[in-house]
Amino acid sequence: MEYKYIYTILIFIFVLEGCQKHSRTISSVGTNLQVAKGDLTAHLVSRRLNGQRVVIEGECTDDIPVSFFSNHLINDQHLSTQCQNEKYRKVLFFQADVVGHQDIFVTQDGYSAVVTIPSVVTRRPGKVIVDTPMEGYFYGRTIYVSGRCQLKGTVFIRGSYIEDFVKTAACSNGLFLTPIYFSKINAEAMETHLFINQVDAYGNSSEMTIKKIKFRNDDHSIFLTESIVGASGDSLEVTGSCKGFERVSIDGNIVNCRSGNFSYKLDLLPRKKTGRLLYQVPVEGLNGNFRSNLRMLFYYYKSVETSPHFFSPRGKYDESARGRHVISGTCGRTYTNGNVRLYTKKSENILRDAHNIPLRQDDGVFIIFPDEYDLGGETTIFAECNDFYIDYKTNNFSTSFDYIPSNEIRLAPKGVDVHSMNHIIEGGCSQGNSVRLLDLSNENIEQAKCINGKYSIEITSSQMAGKNQYEIFEVNLFESYQGAKQLIDVNYSYAVAFPYHFLQESPVPGWGSKVSPLRFYWKYPYKSEVNDIYYGYYSKNSYIQVEWKKLPQNTNQLLLDGHELLRLGYKECEEVQVYFQSVDKKNRKSIIIETSPIRFDFTPPDEVEVEQIDYSPLFRKQLPKFKFKDADDNCVSDDKLFYKYTLYQVVFSKENEEEIIDRITIDEFTISNVLKESLFNRKYDLEGNFQVGVTVFDRGQNATKEYFSIIFSWK
Secondary structure (H helix, E strand, O other): OHHHHHHHHHHHHHHHHOOOOOOOOOOOOEOOOOOOEOEOOOEEEEEOOOOOEEEEEEEOOOOOOEEEEOOOEOOOOOOEEOOEOOEEEEEEEEOOOOEEEEEEEEEEOOEEEEEEEEEEEOOOOOOOEEEEOOOOOEEOOEEEEEEEOOOOOEEEEEOOOEHHHEEEEEOEOOEEEEEEEEOOOOOOEEEEEEEEEEEOOOOOEOOOEEEEEEEEOOOOOOEEOOOEEEOOOOEEEEEEEOOOOOEEEEOOEEEEOEOOEEEEEEEOHHHHOOOOOOEEEEEEEEEOOEEOOOEEEEEEOOOOOOOOEEEEOOEEEEHHHHHHOOEEEEOOOOOOOOEEEEEOOOOOOOEOOOOOEEOOOOOOEEEEOHHHEOOOOOOEEEEEEEOOOOOOOOOOEEEEEEEEOOOOOOOOOOEEEEOOOEEEEEEEOOOOOEEEEEEOOOOOEEEEEOEOOEEEEEEEOOOOEEEEEEEEEEEOOOOOOEOOOEEEEEEEEOOOOOOOOOEEEOOOOOEEOOOOOEEEEEEEEEOOOOEEEEEEEEEOOOOOEOOOEEOOOOEEEEEEOHHHHHHHOOOOOOEEEEEEEEEEOOOOEOOOEEOOOEEEOOOOOOOOOEOOOOOOOOOOOEEOOOOEOOOOOOOOOHHHOEEEEEEEEEEEOOOOOOOEEEEEEEEEEEEOOOOOHHHHOEEOOOOEEEEEEEEEEOOOOOEOOOEEOOOEEEO
16 A cells, blocks of 8 residues: 555656656766766866866756856855756856866756866966165156066056056066156155056966155166177176266176266176076166166076987978978077078078078077978988077087878877776877877867877876767977877776666655655676775755765665664755765775755644535535645645545444444545646546545655545445
């Protein structure tokens, strides 16, 4: 009898709630796993350079919220969105001071997907250190602000009297220098504040450095003949104008200002011991309490040159894949107008325009692209470096390679079979280049240097089945050349130790109680000599989480009992999830997978009274609708309660016509308040005495007592 009404309830649940999938397949869903339309998918659409703002979109099931979770998302943003037209799109922001890759978990109604953001950098740079101007002195209307900053960042200077109120300066080599002109000055002497901060290459801003400045309404300042000077000897001549000043300070050494000019020989020998290539030298005019603004002098000195060499080509040169063949190398450090001539035994210059190739100034690197040169079938290239500061002007070097008539050379195989969470893609490449691997599904990019003609890229994926496609290509040292793109099919086929396909069984899907536990089961018993499986419970409302428990070996089910949840402190009506994780012998943990949420109802609905209706339609033999007062429940509204109707034939005692000796069940069905009245139009071909009984059930199968109508008869 007990299971009979349970199955009857299930039939009417499907009528009430439509055809839904109540047996869930819970799995570790990678962002690339292709699932049927209407199920959950997720992939990264865009991100700011620093990864602070990311946009995730995908497919979903309408009218069910999609939720997002990650350890470092900003807490006060709304972390869910609605699914409309089977699609969703969500903008998320990470907290400050986050560095490294981040996983965002996307969930909906028991399904889950993981989107990996490969690099999030929201750590703020340090404050700008301002070297000049110095406090305690008056300066002219034109001043120079300089100091130390974060490499590749941008310095912002704000102030009330600055034209346009803001000035920017690039942070080159960890130093910055920019002139500022004060405007709208009427008084002879003014005092103001400069507010200086820096923004790194990822868009993160530092705290403000505040500098108090005193200046006068005049334009006196010293000037250098050269502000950036290349030095080749042991000393450097610093010259400039100093009208209006008595003395000039250069690197802390005082010289006189004569006839509006100054000159000073700076000794470079002490600095050569440090091996640095770039220096800043303070130069300022002095006149009482008024001085020029400190100005920076940059200079290079002659250093030990690195050995020239080729990066590419080396080894094999595939003529049919000419588009990938960049020729690159270095002549060593250069300073002014450095260039290199490339030639072969038959040609004085392999460039089609016969010009020399300019060298990159900071490291002497050169590069030419496939459409710029012609080797004429030769297999050796020679190089001659030229530069004002380089001693080996005639120091020729060369590279040799072999032509191969093949169009089958690839950066990687066309297909890769993967049987574990971590896998490596490797192959040959052009020396000096970098190899990039683009995940076409979620747009993640991995990169590796080409070392000795080979590269190796390690990929981590939570995908366990199906296929994903990657795009692989080369870029050169300047990132101005991109080789031909090739596609790689990665076929995933591996199983983790835990059974990741769960089925959920309960009298009412998604609900449990003390009287109706839930059962999770899977097809094959768990058995592993490599990993241990742990499971636990988690409540979204109260954040109660039990300790991890080890799953016994040789089992294929797990019962979730309401009595245990009460003992652990779970409250009635809370959403509870079961989660699993695999841990190997080296304590390496897999990703966590979760079941769909389950609610537990521990108490029956409040008792109701049945209105005493006369059930004596003597000629119709039709059961009219039962009348109730409002029922109430702790977890659901009254329209979500179930009512079990039972039509009994009443058997009286022959000795005592008022004594009931038995009730025989004639018909039984379960309904809800939301059903139409037509469902009550049941007709019976019966004779005798009858009575209707009703019991109210909630979603957890907690039941009230059975209420009886008056006894009526059909003849």
